[in-house]
Every structure is written in structure tokens, then in C-alpha cells.
Amino acid sequence: MPNFSLELQNIGKRYGEVVALADINLQVKEGDFFFLLGPSGCGKTTLLKIISGLEAPTRGRVIINGKNETELHANKRNTATVFQEWALFPHMNVYDNIAFGMKMHKFPAQKIKTKVAELLELIHMGGYHKRMAYELSGGQQQRVAIARSLAIEPDILLLDEPLSNLDLSLRQNMRIELIRLHEQIGKTFIYVTHDQTEAMTMGDNLVVMQKGKIEQVGSPKEIYKNPVNDYVATFIGETNEIPGTISELSPEPILETPSGIKLKVDIRDNSLKKGSKAVAIVRPEHTKVIKSDDAIDNRFDVIVDNVAYFGPSLRLFCHSANDNTPFFVDVFTETEMAITAVAGSRIKVGLEKQYALCYGIN
Amino acid sequence: MRSATESIKMSYPEGFSMGTITSFKKNYKYLLPAIPMLLFLIIFFVYPSVIMVKYSFNKSLLYGEIENTFTFENYINFFTDPFYLKVVWRSFVLGFWVTAITIPFGYVLAYAMWTSKGLKRKLLYFCILLPLFTNLVIRLYGWRILLSPMGPINGILKNLGFTDSGFSMIYTKPAVVIGLVSECAPYYVLILFSVLTLVNPRYIDAAYDLGAGKIKTFFQIIWPLSLPGVVSGGMLTFIWSFGAFATPTILGKPIHWTPAIHAERQILSIRDWPFGTAIGMSLVVIVLVILFIQSRLTPKVHSQRT
Numbered sequence: 001m002p003n004f005s006l007e008l009q010n011i012g013k014r015y016g017e018v019v020a021l022a023d024i025n026l027q028v029k030e031g032d033f034f035f036l037l038g039p040s041g042c043g044k045t046t047l048l049k050i051i052s053g054l055e056a057p058t059r060g061r062v063i064i065n066g067k068n069e070t071e072l073h074a075n076k077r078n079t080a081t082v083f084q085e086w087a088l089f090p091h092m093n094v095y096d097n098i099a100f101g102m103k104m105h106k107f108p109a110q111k112i113k114t115k116v117a118e119l120l121e122l123i124h125m126g127g128y129h130k131r132m133a134y135e136l137s138g139g140q141q142q143r144v145a146i147a148r149s150l151a152i153e154p155d156i157l158l159l160d161e162p163l164s165n166l167d168l169s170l171r172q173n174m175r176i177e178l179i180r181l182h183e184q185i186g187k188t189f190i191y192v193t194h195d196q197t198e199a200m201t202m203g204d205n206l207v208v209m210q211k212g213k214i215e216q217v218g219s220p221k222e223i224y225k226n227p228v229n230d231y232v233a234t235f236i237g238e239t240n241e242i243p244g245t246i247s248e249l250s251p252e253p254i255l256e257t258p259s260g261i262k263l264k265v266d267i268r269d270n271s272l273k274k275g276s277k278a279v280a281i282v283r284p285e286h287t288k289v290i291k292s293d294d295a296i297d298n299r300f301d302v303i304v305d306n307v308a309y310f311g312p313s314l315r316l317f318c319h320s321a322n323d324n325t326p327f328f329v330d331v332f333t334e335t336e337m338a339i340t341a342v343a344g345s346r347i348k349v350g351l352e353k354q355y356a357l358c359y360g361i362n
Numbered sequence: 363m364r365s366a367t368e369s370i371k372m373s374y375p376e377g378f379s380m381g382t383i384t385s386f387k388k389n390y391k392y393l394l395p396a397i398p399m400l401l402f403l404i405i406f407f408v409y410p411s412v413i414m415v416k417y418s419f420n421k422s423l424l425y426g427e428i429e430n431t432f433t434f435e436n437y438i439n440f441f442t443d444p445f446y447l448k449v450v451w452r453s454f455v456l457g458f459w460v461t462a463i464t465i466p467f468g469y470v471l472a473y474a475m476w477t478s479k480g481l482k483r484k485l486l487y488f489c490i491l492l493p494l495f496t497n498l499v500i501r502l503y504g505w506r507i508l509l510s511p512m513g514p515i516n517g518i519l520k521n522l523g524f525t526d527s528g529f530s531m532i533y534t535k536p537a538v539v540i541g542l543v544s545e546c547a548p549y550y551v552l553i554l555f556s557v558l559t560l561v562n563p564r565y566i567d568a569a570y571d572l573g574a575g576k577i578k579t580f581f582q583i584i585w586p587l588s589l590p591g592v593v594s595g596g597m598l599t600f601i602w603s604f605g606a607f608a609t610p611t612i613l614g615k616p617i618h619w620t621p622a623i624h625a626e627r628q629i630l631s632i633r634d635w636p637f638g639t640a641i642g643m644s645l646v647v648i649v650l651v652i653l654f655i656q657s658r659l660t661p662k663v664h665s666q667r668t
Contacts, residue, residue, distance in 0.1 A: 053571075054567050054570060073570070074570040074571050075571070075572075075573045075574055075575055079571070080572065081571045083564050085562075087564035087565055089569075089583060091586045100572055100582070101572030101573055104569075104572055104573035104574045104575075105573045149572075152572055152573060
């Protein structure tokens with residue numbers, strides 16, 4: 001049995017009548033860079049607070065390093081949180097901010113001194129110890145907040161959307177910095193975000209949440225390739241959605257769109273029956289622009305509305321020639337197709353059936 | 363704070379130019395609606411104050427006439443007479459006690475209000491404001507009834523057998539202090555409450571998260587961050603008590619009289635306007651000196667929106 005840093009068992013949280021979290025079960029391996037991903041209001045921050053002990057769950061158990069710590073208040077748990085607005089103590093300088101947790105944990109004075117210096121080196125901010133929080137830039141405050149949390153040597157570092165207040169270039173630098181820190185320290189990081197790019201590019205494992213429930217747990221690759229439902233599929237990565245009705249299940253499942261296009265699809269939802277409403281999820285990189293005689297499972301005509309230049313690739317924003325279902329396709333800039341595609345032109349797109357993931361619509 | 367001063371600087375261009383004139387004209391336009399109040403203050407506050415200042419340098423004659431001369435005599439008399447120095451000192455001590463009691467007790471109230479929500483907070487707010495709906499003199503007579511030898515407090519103590527004749531609580535220094543605490547506390551609480559609401563709850567979460575207990579979180583995070591409110595509310599309490607008039611008159615004996623009461627006696631009873639006004643002006647100067655020292659001693663308040 002692998003060592004779990006964190007186990008959540010049947011965690012539920014309600015505020016009066018409002019259910020914030022329902023029956024959360026989760027296991028996080030030691031040393032994992034684990035992501036809680038979901039739109040705002042999905043309960044991910046509440047879950048983080050329950051892990052840190054700042055909020056008590058209505059039911060369920062929080063097990064940290066094999067010990068049931070559900071009843072333990074935040075100050076007794078060996079977790080540390082990096083808050084969204086960093087929450088550096090404004091009346092203390094950088095040194096005192098970082099030393100605060102160690103003083104509370106009664107570290108010996110000499111250790112505090114060396115540890116602060118060490119951490120300031122780690123975050124590339126040696127010599128900043130006398131600065132006040134408001135004298136630092138956003139990125140520096142961010143790094144001090146991380147150092148302050150790491151100072152108490154937590155078993156689990158919790159990060160609550162720590163990069164959302166930074167501008168784009170700084171955010172990208174900090175992502176790399178965080179990955180470096182994680183590798184260097186080797187502790188479990190649990191990171192809350194609504195930014196799927198962050199979760200996909202940084203995480204070892206992630207959980208996709210919606211409305212207080214876990215939709216799927218897995219590595220970014222697993223989730224991208226095999227999303228359990230259309231919600232996860234559309235939330236992770238970019239997708240085309242083609243709605244329709246299942247007109248045939250055997251020998252070959254067929255999704256018929258309202259305008260009569262018949263698509264061969266890959267059924268991903270066992271509850272689908274003949275006649276049930278469904279949606280086919282198609283990633284833009286899985287569609288091809290084809291010539292009329294190419295052999296492919298599905299082919300249909302679209303009309304190009306708009307061409308967006310992305311450098312290595314072009315994105316063609318189109319709509320179906322039969323109805324107005326929007327559809328977009330990515331093509332490499334250097335191909336013949338890319339050169340001839342202009343707004344208003346009619347093109348053929350092809351799609352292998354294993355890339356048309358079909359889910360039921362609730 | 364910083365942005366406010368910057369914007370003020372920006373609205374006053376450096377050097378004198380036509381631009382300066384137009385910008386001043388523009389600024390005057392904004393003052394237009396303030397003119398009625400400004401006139402009111404000039405006529406009923408600035409002008410009488412100027413007269414006061416003038417009188418304080420004049421000389422009083424035997425039957426209360428004022429001789430139009432220029433002399434420091436009144437001020438010298440006030441600041442060299444051991445009697446008046448003692449009056450000023452007693453007022454300082456009175457202010458000290460009132461402030462020392464108001465700060466912790468008011469803090470508890472403001473803190474309770476800050477941590478409560480919804481109806482409970484509204485109720486507390488209402489209870490704190492309620493005394494301000496009643497006239498001060500009426501409230502003070504209420505205290506007189508409460509504290510008098512025949513009053514309800516002594517009634518209870520008599521029934522419990524602690525005393526036969528009742529304690530003499532009225533006309534004592536504690537009575538004056540109690541009266542002033544009840545008078546200043548609402549203002550102190552409201553000032554402190556408004557400062558507490560600026561404390562980001564995230565700081566408290568962060569402190570808990572880093573291992574601080576409730577007591578440490580209070581003394582290391584909440585208290586220092588609310589200190590600006592304690593200082594300004596405390597200053598208000600101190601200055602209010604130092605210059606108190608009604609409370610020492612109604613709840614105290616002449617030995618508890620503040621300089622303000624002596625100024626009034628000089629003017630209305632003894633008819634020595636120059637000396638009375640000199641006491642008044644000296645009070646103003648003393649208060650300004652206290653405020654100046656306080657502004658120097660208080661550490662810079664850091665922006666909490668970092």
C-alpha cells in the first residue's frame with residue numbers, strides 16, 4: 001500500500017441548507033503535486049480549508065499521514081497554506097513574516113535564523129529580510145508567502161490560487177519556480193485553481209470538481225484522453241461540441257445531428273440508448289481538413305467564418321454547412337490547406353470515430 | 363493614503379502661471395456649496411475665538427471691566443499658580459484613568475461586535491448607539507440617582523447587609539470616572555470597530571494556519587493591526603475627559619473640577635473674562651501639544667491592503 005499524505009473520507013460540508021461539498025473521497029500520494037481544479041464556487045477552496053483545519057467538515061474524516069486529524073484545529077495541523085492574496089502580515093517585515101510560524105512552533109532561535117536565511121536563498125530573495133510587505137512587488141510577496149508557509153516544514157503545502165493575482169508573464173515564471181520548489185523540497189503540494197492550463201502543465205495528478213462533487217481524478221493525460229463526462233471534457237482542454245440524438249447503437253453507434261448529419265461516434269456513456277440525446281466531444285487537433293476522396297469515418301462540410309493566426313498553427317472558426325453548429329479546426333501554418341483557407345470558403349473536415357467521444361446530456 | 367496625497371499635490375501645480383490661476387478658480391468652484399457652513403463657522407466659531415484670544419491678553423479691572431492692554435499676566439498667573447497647576451494635573455490623572463478603563467472595556471465591546479454577525483451585531487451596534495440618543499445631562503442625572511446613598515445600588519447593598527447607611531459613591535472621583543467612561547465609550551467603540559473591520563480575516567487564518575493559538579493570534583496579529591483605532595479612540599477619550607465640563611460638575615465635588623469648569627467660573631461668577639479666557643486658551647494649547655506628541659510617538663500605520 002502506498003503512503004498517502006492525505007486521505008479524505010466521505011467529506012461533506014453544508015452551510016445551512018446549502019451543500020458546499022458532498023461526499024468527497026480522495027487520496028493524495030506523498031510528494032505529489034496535486035491539483036484541485038474547478039470553476040469558482042465548486043467548493044475547491046472550502047475543501048482546501050477543511051484540509052488545513054480552518055473549516056470543520058460537517059461529516060467525514062480528514063486523515064493526514066495516516067492519522068485522523070478531523071478534530072484538530074488549523075494551528076495543530078502540520079499543513080501550511082499559501083493564500084490567494086498571500087496575506088503577509090502588514091505590520092511585520094519579511095524576516096518576521098517568515099519567522100512567525102517557526103516562533104509559534106517554538107523552534108530554537110538559532111534554527112529560526114538560519115532557516116529564514118535558507119528560505120530567502122531558496123526564493124532568490126536574500127537580503128530582503130528588513131523589507132515590509134508593502135514594499136515588495138506582487139511576485140516577491142508571493143514568494144515570501146510561500147517561504148513563510150514552508151518555514152514550518154509542513155507535511156502538506158496548500159496553495160489557494162496563489163498565482164491568480166499576478167500578471168501573465170510573472171505567472172508563467174512563478175509556475176516554473178513552483179515546480180522547481182516542489183522538486184527541491186519533495187513535499188506534497190495541493191494546489192487549488194480554476195485555471196486548467198496551470199493544472200495540466202504543473203500537476204502530477206488532478207481532480208476536477210463541479211458543484212461540490214468530484215467528477216474525475218487522474219493524471220492530466222488520463223483526464224484529457226478519457227474524460228468521464230462531457231463536463232470534464234469541456235473543462236479540460238478545448239473542444240467542439242456536436243449535439244444530436246443517438247439514432248443507432250449497433251452494429252455501429254451513430255449520432256444524428258438535428259440537420260441530419262450522421263456521425264460515427266465512440267460511446268463513452270453506458271446509459272446511452274437509441275433515441276437518447278447526446279453530445280459528441282471533438283478536440284480540434286483530432287479533426288482534419290480533407291480532400292473529398294480521403295478515407296475517413298466521418299466527413300462533413302463546414303464554412304470558414306474566421307481565421308486566427310497562432311504562429312505554428314492556424315485556427316479556423318467555422319460553422320456547419322447544414323446548420324449553424326460552430327466548429328473549429330486547427331491546421332499547421334505551413335500546409336497547403338492553411339494557405340488556401342480564407343473566411344467564407346467551404347471546406348471538408350474529417351474525423352475518425354474514436355475521436356468523437358459521445359456522452360449523454362442530462 | 364499615499365494616492366490621496368499624490369492627488370492633492372497634482373491639483374496644485376508648482377510655480378505661478380496662468381494655469382495656476384485657472385486651477386485655483388476651478389478649485390473655488392467646488393468650495394461654493396461649502397460657503398454657508400463656512401460663514402456659519404466664521405461668525406459663530408472663528409470670530410468668538412478671536413475675541414477670546416484678544417481678551418486673554420487683556421487686563422481685568424476690579425468690577426469686571428476689561429482694559430484694552432497687551433499683557434501675558436493671565437497666562438503667567440495660570441501657569442505659575444500651584445492651585446491651577448494642581449487642577450491641570452488632576453485633570454491629567456482623571457483623563458488617564460478614564461482612558462485606561464475605556465481602552466480594555468471598549469475593546470471587548472468592539473471585538474464582540476466585530477466577531478458577531480447579522481442580528482447580534484446590529485443589536486450590539488444599537489446598544490452602543492442608544493446612550494447617544496439621550497441628552498448627556500439627563501444621562502448624568504441618571505448616574506446621580508444610581509449612585510446616590512438612597513439609590514438602587516445602595517438599596518441592594520443594604521438589603522444584602524453590606525452597609526447600613528449606604529456607601530457614598532456620588533461626588534467621588536470614581537463617580538466622575540464612571541460617568542466619563544460611559545460618555546466616551548460609545549465613540550471609542552465605534553472608532554475601534556471601524557478599524558477592526560479593516561483587518562483582513564485572512565491574516566487571522568494565516569496566523570492559525572502557521573500554528574498560532576487564539577491568544578497569540580490576538581496579541582501578535584489583531585492587536586497590532588487594530589492599534590491605530592486604540593490610539594485614536596484613546597486620544598479622543600483622554601482629551602474629552604481632560605476638557606470635561608458637565609460630568610465633573612454633576613457627579614463630582616469642586617476638588618474634581620477640570621480647568622474648563624474653572625474657566626467658566628472665572629467668566630460667569632467671578633467676572634474675570636481675561637483670566638477665564640486665558641485658562642480656555644491654555645487648555646487648547648495643552649491639547650494641541652498632547653496631539654503633537656502623540657503623532658510623533660505613534661508608529662506609522664501601514665497599509666493593510668498589501
